[in-house]
Amino acid sequence: MVPLGEVVAGRYRILRPLANGGMSRVWLASDDRAGVARHVAIKQCTVPDGLSPEQRDVIREWAFHEARAAARVRHPNLIHTLEVCQDNAGPWIVMEYVPSRSLQEIVETEGSLPPARVAEIGLAVLAALAAANDAGVLHLDVKPGNVLIGDDGRVVLTDFGPAVTSAGIQALTEAGVVLGSPKYIAPERLFEHTSTVASDLWSLGATLYHAVEGRPPYLRSSTTGVLRALADTEPDPPRQAGPLTPLLTGLLRRDPATRLGVHEVEAKLRKVAGVRRSAFGRRWWKPTWSRPTLPEPAHEATAAERATRAAPPQETQPDASQMTPAAEALGRSVDEVEEDGRTWLRRRLSAAAAVITLLALLAAVAANARDGNGDIRQPVQSSAAAVAAVLPEEFGWWTDPSGFRVAVPDGWRPDPLTDGEVSFADPTGGTMLRISRWPGPAADVVAGLLAQEQDIAVPAYRRLRIEALPGATGAVWEYTFLNPDSVAMRGLRRVVASGAEAYLIEWRTARDAWHAALPQLTVVLSTFAA
Template identity: 45%
Template sequence: MAPQEQLVAGRYRLLHTLATGRMGKVWLAADEVLHRQVAIRKCVSPAGLGADEQEQVRELTMREARAFAGIGNPNVVSVLDVLPDEDEPWIVMEYVASRSLLQVVQDSGPLPPARVAAIGLAVLHGLTATSRTGVLHLDVEPASVLIGDGGRIVLSDFGPPVTDEGVHAPAPAGTVPGSARYVAPERLAGGDRTAQADLWSLGATLYHAVEGRPPYAGKPLEAIGVGTPDPPVRAGPLTGVLEGLLQCDPAARLLPSEVEDRLRRVAEPTAPPAPPPAATPKPARSRHVRWAAAVAAAAVIAAVGAATGTARDGHRPGAHPTVTASPTARRAVVLPPDFTWWIDPTGFRVAVPRGWRHSREPTGELTFTAPEGRPTLRISRSAVPPDDGVAALIAEEDRVRLGSYRRIRIEALPAPHSAVWEYTFQNRSGGQLRALRRLQAVQDHGYAVEWRAPTTAWAAQLPKLTVVLDSFGPAAGR
């Protein structure tokens, strides 16, 4: 019987493989009783274990699954069922349509500090919730952090079972459990497995997200624990958090409460105070402002998705963190010399490259086109309320019919933006294009800003896209 035809427990029909790891393979399956999709994992003991050790792994796996089933935290993948088997148990989990943090960084490059901090808050909440059950994760890495299509951040792919009392699944001699570049130094040295080890792995994961590579990249594993990782260059306000987590001595690492406080300050920066009433406002400088001479690809990510779009629920552990911003805040933007302002009569302004042609459809859609025909910038009014951005983009995705379509992401964004949809497709001429569509509010109106460029030229056009997205907002005097 082919794997995709297998019916587990007379209920779960395997569809296709989602992932393969040290502790087994994960399939997407159809629950034929409740008519929903689930993720189901066939647990496998690590190779090289004796019969007694394999039985210990099975027992701990069942204990771990039962513990996770009672967590009920939105930042931890939910366990729905545990199915004992003659060979190895099956664990049925919720299916989260998502990309891993590793995929996000591979597709889009290093992420901005604010967004990484928001992701870190969600992962920290997940780790805190699991630690209350007496079970540790011990496999935190970019591949085990899922960025859901709706903005939800979920911790998944728990490693070899281990309890906080130190009882853990044995590993074959000479092997390093977990992904070595994200494993705490004390674990590499065969020491205790504690919650502090998960914090080190959290730091290594956030380092990768903001720097685009793991700490100690290019160095032998022996360097972990005896030296410090390369100083981060993109982390900015996250630098102190990374340094506090990546301490070789577990006792010197930041406490979870300290990590949460520091991450929240980066993810939710305090807005600058308003000028005193008596102060004379300076003339608006709508055509001049700040411009970084060298725009890195990471800046585009900052403009496109500065944070996850999950809803903030105070400071309650387990709540979805997000970055908030004032929808009325108007940033000054200094334009490069090859850009000019377009002031639209409908109430918005946007910076566009000089020499680009513009046209307007009867529907009101405005299109700017490069002299060579690509890239293109399209701006249209959107009747969708900003809060419904992700749902609207998913519904729009269901309606479109594009050749060789592949979604890169659909994510919520902080105000005044609503959501972003990034994808690739093939046009009628056979050209491979990449597109980014962002919804946002300007005053009381919603707009969709879409950028399309050849896939091969996407990276080279990122600086232009950064300027466009960063500049879009209300026209002067609005």
């Protein structure tokens, strides 16, 4: 934590904290070189807890480049970045200070807004996103907490995501990092690992939905519930949107190819707001990058680059085929049956495993109020407390006497079998989790799983896959079978190596309930540690 009164970059004197979020801390500061009294908001970009060293290296390596790219965007409805200063702990971003309240705070304190006012706000945010796209960047964190309503009535979009260029987004995605707020993130970003202009439009739709309805499109009791709903259900129908309903429905279409385009969005917003003149003048949103990649100063290679992670522009980048997506690192689910037009998204639910913990952290962070340019947060916790805080609701830690720890759904009673072996059962009887020491050598776990398969004796057994996990020490075995009651079941066995030891994580559930249970499985896989 930076002490009050400290001078940053030789000119910005820290006055008081404004915000403390998952990936940044923001202070109000005075500019000692301005000649006249001037306040600025100064943000230090940080790396959240719960990431691997390689993921942390990738975020640090790209942070400065991405901050500079976002800083070059100029528009009255975008926060104006004055300077980006490099620092070993993360770049400092100096911004104009806008006395304001966030849209989130306004809705929480005053209730939902009239459709016409929401349409006016939507036009301003859409114009800001158009300016960003003209500069070759996406925002990727549009939400009510990042839309400021100034004391003078000005609408300002702030806080770009940590990766905003096509190269930066790809680098973080290949490292298994997808950042966003679960209630407002587009489904294709989380489950398909694709980010486009349409993704920002989904988030705009979710933000406007919240403003007019007084709640997000997916209102669930837990982060796991939000992710489950985002995976395979449509947003809750709006009840108060009135003339905004067709716009919200069109923006929140699950398939980005069928989502409303910018021309349609702008026209519909103008009609509801009663504004005739285009918010963009002659400049319209382009569906492709409109400017070349921004240059990056030379720098010393980091551990992330030496480990063949993607590097910023002007560095040698590895072939994309050599990178390991998060879905493969954790065991991507294989579905052999196409059910309907939405199945393409369901099939990718397990790809969220690498980011669920981080998304839960961001969801918890987003629950607090805002002041000025940012969220007011509680003081930064210790590492141990921070790890515990990122658990999704409805989960608790199981610390086994043998030395491993894992997050387990609340209400699942443990049944310790032997030293280093424990099973858990869903109280409803539908799902079983068992964790045990891997009995074979850790050097060739695929051969060990194939040997286990020879001994399996269940009716109607069918293998879906047995394979090593690229880029990870471990393997996965998925299969289907019938239980003694002739119920079609689906199982997964995942070998996880930890130093000289390895553990076997087994998961079984009814085949019809597999997709609904996947959010729980991904939390288990992403939190297991020994």
